[in-house]
Amino acid sequence: MPSAASSEAPSEASTAPWDVHRLPRADGKTFLVTGGNAGIGYFVAEQLAGTGATVVLGSRDADKADAAATSIRSRVPDARVRHIRLDLADLASLKASAEALRSDRLDAVVHNAGVKFDQPDRRETGDGHEAMFGINHLGHFALTHWLAPLLAAAPEGRVVTTGSFAATSERLDLDDLESTRDYRPDRTYGRSKLAQMLFGFELDRRLRTGGSTVRSVVTHPGGALDSLTPPRPPLHAPTTGERLRGLPAGILVQGKEAAAWPAVRAVLDPSVTGGQLWAPRIFGLRGPPGSGPSAVIWRTRRSRPACGRRAAT
Template sequence: MTAWSTSDIPDQSGRTAIVTGANSGLGLVTATELARRGARVILAVRNVTSGEEAADTIRSAAPRAEVSVRNLDLASLASVRSFAEHAAELDRVDLLVNNAGVVILGPRRTTADGFELHLGTNHLGHFALTGLLLPFLERGDRPRVVSLSSISHKPAHLDFDDLMFERRWDASAAYGASKLATTTFGIELDRRLRASGSPVISVLAHPGVSRSNLVPRAWADRGWIGRIATGLFLSLSTQPTEQGALPQLRATTAPDAHGGQFFGPSGRNERRGDAIEVQASDEALDPRVGQQLWAASEDLTGVSYP
């Protein structure tokens, strides 16, 4: 079987794509490849200055690229709502890539709305964004939502009595739980879209262990020891960002991708390799967990899907 690569991405001319966290790492690679294939790409980023620099990088790689930058802080529901309100000028959205994410290794932190930072940013922010943009996606051309999972979701568990890790803080467990929430959301969203007869599909992907900027940021406050550990980890245990972005690019653009499908690396423990179809954890696939997470997410964000 021939490995899937960026050369397999079909023409995206006339389509509008929103990529969250597109100013660096996996998001920047994804936005660049979509722009190369003719898509109008909106970089939804927290730091607009960094976003503009990323837009210039994309234009250098694809001189004809139609790319713009919009402010979006997924750790603030007010920012998410503001972004969605301005989306009205787009008329339609064809691709929504929920790529942005955070990982912290230090003390517990919260979002502007008081949510634990991992869950609030990685899941709840994207849950609200997707719900608010769904009317625009419904009008799209072969529309799809792509949610970025992680292999960290597989050993994780959602404790609905302590979703925010207020009782016992564990940074690694909180990150894994947020990615389990993301994965469960993507699968439950697919169930609901199919049940309603929507043209939108929900697809998932994870990058394995890739050289994004999340690890350096997470270790930034640990001094020279952290920098050395980061360097060793990145050089010995990760694959290039361009390779890590292939699963989400396949999920975003492959004409034969279908709702509920999950793409990740082909190698051992899905850490690196070609972009193939992989399996989510049993908990993520459990409809009862999906329904419970959905109800909790609507309650916490105040966003109900049409």
């Protein structure tokens, strides 16, 4: 697991030539995108569908998934896209979700789904876990377990975990992972993303140690605004005014179509290796995807125990 890293953006020199608009074919492969019915996940699914692969949308809302699949088919001739029910807040249901793939192998899963709450009240899943930590991290952690045999059956299975630079300023309190004592929405979200990213790196280390051909890759989508995102009605239909007001922000950030590029490259590019972080090249905020040293200093912290012992760092 990385212990420290530079604060530089991913290095352009570290990447092979890659055209985000001319993706390699992936006929015969199957990819699962969690939360593929909306936002960045939708564009990940749409772009992967254009390669000839079968794309499975993991969503708990069948109607939204059907609308997303219809949108993809309208833009990708002969798209192979379908839906499985996936509720990351319900850990006991995830085995059935994996079985619903009805496949003897899975070439990649993109752990994209996630929630971020701004309200001050702490929420819990039905399993009793803090909601952001439970859905963003624990749900994907458990899903990976159930998908492991299918990923191992693929020639080079990939687990692509969507992180966030919101994790940069956070530490994991190992005595309060679910923020029962110190709940602040932004901090708890950042911790959930840090947990995801640490999981992605540690998973790859363990896969390498075990001689597995499966690769675990972490991505960061950069800054993504709805106003800079191409319309996909009825899923996303910004007004002309909204799009015009968002144009100045395009200097620094991008829309969700471009924010999908790091995950798409992590799935498709044969030069991608496990343990990498892929993010937009321009300050980690916008532009084509590149890889390089992790842009986050990974830190864990134990809170001071009640008995007064010195906390481990």
